[in-house]
Amino acid sequence: xxxxxxxxxxxxxxxxxxxPESAAIAKLKSSYGLFIDGSFSDASSHxxxxxxxxxxxxxxxxxxxxxxxxxDRAVVAARRAxxxxxxxxxxxxxxxxxxxxxxxxxxxxxxxxxVETLDNGKPIRESRDVDIPLAAAHFFYYAGWADxxxxxxxGAGPKPLGVAGQIIPWNFPLLMAxxxxxxxxxxxxTCILKPAExxxxxxxxxxxxxxxxxxxxxxxxxxxxxxxxxxxLVDHPGVDKIAFTGSxxxxxxxxxxxxxxxxHLTLELGGKGANIVFEDAPIDEMIEGVIDGxxxxxxxxxxxxxxxxxxxxIADEVLRRLIRRVEQLRVGDPMDKNTDxxxxxxxxxxxxxxxxxxxxxxxxxxxYTSSCTLPEKGYWFAxxxxxxxxxxHRIAREEIFGPVLSVLTFRTPEEAVTKANNTNxxxxxxxxxxxxxxxxxxxxxxxxxxxxxxxxxxxxxTSPFGGMxxxxxxxxxxxxxxxxxxxx
Amino acid sequence: xxxxxxxxxxxxxxxxxxxxxxxSGRSYEVTSAKGDFLANVAQGSxxxxRDAVVAARAAxxxxxxxxxxxxxxxLYRLAEMAESRRDELADHVALxxxxxxxxxxxxxxTSIDRIVWYAGWTDKIAQVLGGTNPVAxxxxxxxxxxxxxxxxxxxxxxxxxxxxxxxxxxxxxxxNAVVAIASExxxxxxxxxxxxTTSSDFPAGVLNVVTGITDELAPTLASHxxxxxxxxxxxxxxxxxxxxxxGAGSIKRVRRPNVHGNEHSLRGLRAFVETSTVWxxxxx
Numbered sequence: 015x016x017x018x019x020x021x022x023x024x025x026x027x028x029x030x031x032x033x034p035e036s037a038a039i040a041k042l043k044s045s046y047g048l049f050i051d052g053s054f055s056d057a058s059s060h061x062x063x064x065x066x067x068x069x070x071x072x073x074x075x076x077x078x079x080x081x082x083x084x085x086d087r088a089v090v091a092a093r094r095a096x097x098x099x100x101x102x103x104x105x106x107x108x109x110x111x112x113x114x115x116x117x118x119x120x121x122x123x124x125x126x127x128x129v130e131t132l133d134n135g136k137p138i139r140e141s142r143d144v145d146i147p148l149a150a151a152h153f154f155y156y157a158g159w160a161d162x163x164x165x166x167x168x169g170a171g172p173k174p175l176g177v178a179g180q181i182i183p184w185n186f187p188l189l190m191a192x193x194x195x196x197x198x199x200x201x202x203x204t205c206i207l208k209p210a211e212x213x214x215x216x217x218x219x220x221x222x223x224x225x226x227x228x229x230x231x232x233x234x235x236x237x238x239x240x241x242x243x244x245x246x247l248v249d250h251p252g253v254d255k256i257a258f259t260g261s262x263x264x265x266x267x268x269x270x271x272x273x274x275x276x277x278h279l280t281l282e283l284g285g286k287g288a289n290i291v292f293e294d295a296p297i298d299e300m301i302e303g304v305i306d307g308x309x310x311x312x313x314x315x316x317x318x319x320x321x322x323x324x325x326x327x328i329a330d331e332v333l334r335r336l337i338r339r340v341e342q343l344r345v346g347d348p349m350d351k352n353t354d355x356x357x358x359x360x361x362x363x364x365x366x367x368x369x370x371x372x373x374x375x376x377x378x379x380x381x382y383t384s385s386c387t388l389p390e391k392g393y394w395f396a397x398x399x400x401x402x403x404x405x406x407h408r409i410a411r412e413e414i415f416g417p418v419l420s421v422l423t424f425r426t427p428e429e430a431v432t433k434a435n436n437t438n439x440x441x442x443x444x445x446x447x448x449x450x451x452x453x454x455x456x457x458x459x460x461x462x463x464x465x466x467x468x469x470x471x472x473x474x475x476t477s478p479f480g481g482m483x484x485x486x487x488x489x490x491x492x493x494x495x496x497x498x499x500x501x502x
Numbered sequence: 503x504x505x506x507x508x509x510x511x512x513x514x515x516x517x518x519x520x521x522x523x524x525x526s527g528r529s530y531e532v533t534s535a536k537g538d539f540l541a542n543v544a545q546g547s548x549x550x551x552r553d554a555v556v557a558a559r560a561a562x563x564x565x566x567x568x569x570x571x572x573x574x575x576x577l578y579r580l581a582e583m584a585e586s587r588r589d590e591l592a593d594h595v596a597l598x599x600x601x602x603x604x605x606x607x608x609x610x611x612t613s614i615d616r617i618v619w620y621a622g623w624t625d626k627i628a629q630v631l632g633g634t635n636p637v638a639x640x641x642x643x644x645x646x647x648x649x650x651x652x653x654x655x656x657x658x659x660x661x662x663x664x665x666x667x668x669x670x671x672x673x674x675x676x677x678n679a680v681v682a683i684a685s686e687x688x689x690x691x692x693x694x695x696x697x698x699t700t701s702s703d704f705p706a707g708v709l710n711v712v713t714g715i716t717d718e719l720a721p722t723l724a725s726h727x728x729x730x731x732x733x734x735x736x737x738x739x740x741x742x743x744x745x746x747x748x749g750a751g752s753i754k755r756v757r758r759p760n761v762h763g764n765e766h767s768l769r770g771l772r773a774f775v776e777t778s779t780v781w782x783x784x785x786x
Contacts (some may be wrong), residue, residue, distance in 0.1 A: 269750035
């Protein structure tokens with residue numbers, strides 16, 4: 015009998031009644047074109063592809079497949095907008111456009127949250143409480159920078175780079191669009207944004223918002239498509255800057271392909287974050303933080319705390335409590351307001367997670383998987399914890415990008431730091447301890463761009479985010495985020 | 503004219519605080535701008551470079567582990583050492599670059615003043631590039647600049663002293679360790695500064711200087727997996743793109759001043775700096 019069944023037999027069912035959000039709020043159209051030069055148009059090939067709801071495999075809408083020709087059209091529009099309009103628009107004016115966009119995101123937040131959850135599979139609680147509010151906050155934050163660039167610490171009159179090509183992933187579709195567009199526009203660049211193939215819809219709603227905000231045509235162009243579209247954008251000679259968020263594998267290709275050009279580049283790539291737990295950690299907060307660190311957004315988070323490093327003296331208790339908590343996670347309909355863990359974003363991602371977890375078992379780690387019932391249709395993976403993981407195991411080295419936690423142990427702070435840094439990545443780490451001096455000692459030695467102490471997966475527009483080593487270079491957020499879009 | 507035979511010095515590599523001849527047993531002849539014999543110089547190999555990277559990796563932790571104040575003291579000590587050997591430096595600049603005695607003295611002054619400039623930066627850069635971030639929640643959040651780690655530098659081919667000083671001490675002053683490939687035809691000013699670092703309290707391996715044939719050595723530096731960043735200033739136009747591509751293999755930070763701007767700004771100091779952001783909960 016599982017713990018859940020035991021509790022139910024003793025106390026009666028403790029299940030919540032369904033509390034679904036309405037899909038109709040999304041007001042989705044049946045098909046979308048490319049947003050170029052201020053209006054929607056068909057792709058040159060008239061080719062469309064479907065965006066799927068990963069929770070039930072139904073088609074939400076079809077979107078245009080941008081060709082090389084369409085990419086060129088977008089670059090020409092962005093260049094013209096840069097030369098004729100945006101570079102002559104004062105910082106104060108740019109600022110007000112960004113404030114307008116922020117307000118419109120807030121005003122359409124419920125619609126955007128529903129679109130995001132339908133298209134991505136993440137729980138509505140997360141899109142409503144995290145993705146959309148943070149996206150609005152990001153525009154608000156950078157709106158205020160647009161007329162203050164002289165005081166941003168890069169000398170007087172810092173110049174924008176020009177036309178920026180921005181390629182974003184499927185894990186936080188609207189939030190990543192905001193992270194890219196807001197600082198670029200504040201700094202005075204014009205943009206071509208390519209959302210991920212599997213999650214293009216919230217960016218297309220954002221295009222409507224840009225129209226509503228009366229942003230001059232061509233300042234932001236949003237083109238949907240697959241990897242070939244992204245490749246054409248990366249290779250286009252009219253682009254001055256490429257900003258990419260995605261896998262290290264693709265980031266490496268982009269760095270290679272832009273190496274012989276004048277293009278500026280920032281990369282926000284993969285990670286294998288270590289969450290380090292010392293024996294004096296506040297245990298209840300820590301368990302919640304570790305759970306949130308790996309199961310937030312189904313683990314589709316580049317900075318996920320996917321390696322738990324726990325001090326040996328408390329390892330048994332931590333593992334026991336983790337497994338109990340994993341059993342309590344509510345997995346299922348992302349539109350249900352009580353859901354904790356939603357759908358895996360795509361069949362391809364599900365396959366990768368299955369492959370790596372199979373390897374985890376065959377390499378000798380001990381697997382605990384939630385006994386939750388998974389919906390029949392859609393892409394689902396039950397939250398999973400691996401114990402007895404060695405550093406050499408693939409599940410301890412490779413980014414799984416799914417709801418899978420690998421647990422390792424350590425004895426001394428030195429060993430914890432060594433193990434945490436034993437990776438080619440360097441994006442994020444967590445440290446759990448009530449001893450401030452030790453936390454800072456560890457933080458100083460971790461080779462990671464973001465370190466959360468007694469918390470995890472916190473984001474804020476004022477706080478620089480980005481990686482070291484093979485997790486990429488450049489920062490998003492804060493004053494530092496402007497540097498990626500200024501010629502300084 | 504004295505009939506005393508002069509004692510000729512062979513310029514050797516600087517790796518991990520020691521002066522090995524190249525493990526390859528090779529040396530090459532360096533001439534003055536006029537074509538006269540200047541010196542024999544060790545011709546470093548790919549193996550020498552790899553040894554230098556190992557040394558740099560170990561040294562970087564010590565260098566970054568020292569206080570910023572201490573790093574400033576060490577860099578200033580280097581300026582003192584250079585000042586006391588300025589005539590020797592000037593002679594080499596004059597011969598290598600084919601400039602007048604007076605011009606070479608000016609170059610030496612500039613380079614020493616640049617070292618002093620970097621000495622002053624060690625304990626200021628954190629406040630200029632870092633700070634606290636007012637996040638919307640009960641967290642103390644701060645960002646600090648930390649070094650990328652080990653930086654490979656292809657030194658400028660012409661600007662043998664000031665170019666070298668800027669290229670290596672900008673990353674060093676912010677806490678990196680450097681493996682530098684000196685100017686191929688004008689390596690002796692770099693070799694001299696390298697010698698001076700060993701009497702200035704730098705931990706061994708913070709600066710490694712490998713002399714030799716740039717095109718032979720550069721690909722090893724660009725593709726080395728334990729190097730975090732490369733400065734391609736001294737690469738030829740024909741090879742720079744290929745080296746930048748090789749650097750992408752391990753997502754290196756690649757600095758190309760001739761492509762991305764080289765005006766006097768903080769670019770050099772920021773080129774091999776990472777931002778580390780810490781969130782700490784606030785509560786009772």
